[in-house]
Amino acid sequence: MIIDTDPGHDDAIALLLALASPSELEVRAITTVAGNVPLSKTTYNALRVRELAGAPHIPVYRGCGRPLVNELVTAEYVHGESGIDGPELPEPSRGAEQIHAVDYLIETLRTTPEPITLCILGPMTNIAAALTQAPEISAGIGEAVMMSGSFHAGGNVTPAAEFNVFVDPHATDVVLSSGVPLVMMPLDVTHQAQATRPRVEAIHAIDTPVGRATTEMLRFVERYYVGRGGFEGFPLHDPTVIAYLIDPSLFDVRPGRFSVDLAAGETHGSTGAEWHLDDANGRAALGIDVDAYFELIAERLAAL
Numbered sequence: 001m002i003i004d005t006d007p008g009h010d011d012a013i014a015l016l017l018a019l020a021s022p023s024e025l026e027v028r029a030i031t032t033v034a035g036n037v038p039l040s041k042t043t044y045n046a047l048r049v050r051e052l053a054g055a056p057h058i059p060v061y062r063g064c065g066r067p068l069v070n071e072l073v074t075a076e077y078v079h080g081e082s083g084i085d086g087p088e089l090p091e092p093s094r095g096a097e098q099i100h101a102v103d104y105l106i107e108t109l110r111t112t113p114e115p116i117t118l119c120i121l122g123p124m125t126n127i128a129a130a131l132t133q134a135p136e137i138s139a140g141i142g143e144a145v146m147m148s149g150s151f152h153a154g155g156n157v158t159p160a161a162e163f164n165v166f167v168d169p170h171a172t173d174v175v176l177s178s179g180v181p182l183v184m185m186p187l188d189v190t191h192q193a194q195a196t197r198p199r200v201e202a203i204h205a206i207d208t209p210v211g212r213a214t215t216e217m218l219r220f221v222e223r224y225y226v227g228r229g230g231f232e233g234f235p236l237h238d239p240t241v242i243a244y245l246i247d248p249s250l251f252d253v254r255p256g257r258f259s260v261d262l263a264a265g266e267t268h269g270s271t272g273a274e275w276h277l278d279d280a281n282g283r284a285a286l287g288i289d290v291d292a293y294f295e296l297i298a299e300r301l302a303a304l
């Protein structure tokens with residue numbers, strides 16, 4: 001798999017979960033994109049999380065620094081200036097690769113002997129740029145699993161739109177129209193997966209650098225969520241993508257026809273779904289076994 005990401009606290013936990021699961025997942029590379037914070041910081045954060053996971057051998061490729069069309073919108077108000085405020089993270093022992101993430105994606109997906117899974121944890125700018133430049137790479141994508149969109153759960157950056165789609169709705173439109181097999185993890189399912197106090201304490205019981213850093217990440221973002229909108233903890237958005245690939249039975253996934261609103265105005269960047277048509281362009285998770293999800297995260301991070 002290739003993980004495309006904008007770390008971001010939940011991206012960081014998703015990366016740790018993936019790197020802690022070598023029996024099920026082979027992480028070939030990490031590609032970074034501007035989103036939660038600008039590209040220089042998401043890339044630095046990916047390198048630091050890679051170091052924390054003890055996986056400096058996994059290449060990190062720097063991607064697009066702004067969306068395809070819209071101006072970049074970031075989320076320091078959630079994640080802090082660094083993008084992962086809270087924990088002390090190790091300095092990278094080596095840097096990002098020289099070639100651009102889009103060039104890496106095109107070269108790899110064009111030549112791979114077997115289809116590769118894409119895990120998309122941020123705005124889909126890199127994937128959309130690669131598909132636009134070289135549409136034939138869709139044959140090299142086995143499945144794209146993405147934290148993306150919202151159908152019945154409202155928005156988290158405007159009342160209508162989920163952040164990853166809102167930042168780059170045009171990229172989302174390219175991916176949804178590409179014919180690539182896709183599974184969406186929308187706010188409908190990630191808002192069910194809140195890191196409540198008992199779940200944070202289960203992570204806090206992991207007496208390792210990974211356990212301590214993850215606890216600090218959860219406690220930092222909790223301050224933004226708890227006390228507003230009825231949240232009892234940080235909804236762990238991005239790790240749902242990794243958990244799905246480890247154990248799809250944790251999720252209730254439905255086929256549907258999904259679209260994104262590109263019109264200017266209040267609903268810009270919102271996503272829609274028609275669940276009954278036969279011409280589905282993907283599947284979306286609407287349910288999750290939340291206790292099993294957090295048990296999986298705690299179990300895997302304890303072993304990292």
Ligand code: RIB
Pocket residue numbers: 006008009010011035036121122123147156162163164237238
């Ligand atoms: O809407 C939540 C998504 O936006 C998550 O991927 C989070 O990391 C931010 O990128």
Ligand code: CA
Pocket residue numbers: 005006007008010011035036121122238
């Ligand atoms: Ca993210």
